[in-house]
Amino acid sequence: MSSETATSDSNQPVIRCDSVYKIFGANAKSMLQDSGGMVDAAKFQEAGCIVGVNNASFEVHAGELLIIMGLSGSGKSTLLRCISRLTDATAGNIYIDGEDILSMNNKILIELRRSKMGMVFQSFALLPHKTVLENIAFPLQVKGVSTQDSIKRAKEMVDLVSLTGRENYFPRELSGGQQQRVGIARSLAIEPDIWFLDEPFSALDPLIRKEMQDEFLRLQSVLSKTILFVTHDFDEALRLADRIAIMKDGIIEQLDTPANIVLNPATEYVQKFTQEVPREKVLKIESVMDPFDPKEDVNDLRVSKDAIIETVAESVLNSGKPVTVVDETGEVVGAIHGSKVVNILFGGHTNQSGKQAS
Structure with missing residues (x-):
């Protein structure tokens, strides 16, 4: 998946929704037309309508x-x-x-x-x-x-x-x-x-x-x-x-x-x-890995970029060195450092890029 x-x-x-609304109530359609699509749920409720779905668009x-x-x-x-x-x-x-x-x-x-x-x-x-x-x-x-x-x-x-x-x-x-x-x-x-x-x-x-x-x-x-x-x-x-x-x-x-x-x-x-x-139960290694440096002394261990951090944390921390990160084809795409895993496990915070602050 x-x-x-x-x-x-x-x-x-397979499925596409474009500006889907579902409003329950006798005056739902006329109120929706009058609103121009800008539905205020509270105002609709005052008029006896219940807003079930409000302008849903996705694929x-x-x-x-x-x-x-x-x-x-x-x-x-x-x-x-x-x-x-x-x-x-x-x-x-x-x-x-x-x-x-x-x-x-x-x-x-x-x-x-x-x-x-x-x-x-x-x-x-x-x-x-x-x-x-x-x-x-x-x-x-x-x-x-x-x-x-x-x-x-x-x-x-x-x-x-x-x-x-x-x-x-x-x-x-x-x-x-x-x-x-x-x-x-x-x-x-x-x-x-x-x-x-x-x-x-x-x-x-x-x-x-x-x-x-x-x-x-x-x-x-x-x-x-x-x-x-x-x-x-x-x-x-x-x-x-x-x-x-x-x-x-x-x-x-x-x-x-x-x-x-x-x-x-x-x-x-x-x-x-x-x-x-x-975070360790949700985030993948890819979200906290660093660029791969060929000059860096890394462990022989390799982990998938798609691995959930929790599943490989112990191996990475026990390796003593940075660990190589690979994609589904086995190509090297980065390296994961123990300090990043420690930050995830013990309270490191994330910035907007999704990288761990050091």
């Missing part, structure tokens, strides 16, 4: 995992529902593979959802009278796939999400984490290009949640789906995302990589999310 692999050959985004490319996060009422789930058109936007344009979904009739929209979109929500919504296998096969059968082929596909999904041996269990016989795996397998059975997940792990206890995050990362490394994932958990966002969009009162306050959000929060609101984040 890297930004480098997130762009398709055509460079056309998501193939294979990218974008997490939309914010506190309750920030508009994150509303934005997801607008993009999947479970909710109709008040204004703006939303494109899926270049097609304007707001102009689609119901028949075309339903076919788009069936063929391209997978959805997983906080509530597992499993059919209690059907087995694991039958639950997973159900959306395929709705599409008209034969029972034999749908069961075959369902078995493949059971293996993919590590539920082998539980094919004939009913939902009541499964743990919360296992039920969530069934929900994920069911959404993947139709082989969606785009995967929408709305707080999929928030109902799980912390240990199972961590296991599901691990499973999710494994699945994404295999499947490379284009994903919009909603959460209110900043740690979860940092762990999973290629990019994060942080929302407040319907507005996207900042959309950036996890490292840039932590290093350079764009607003005071974003900074509140980042101030307690252990």
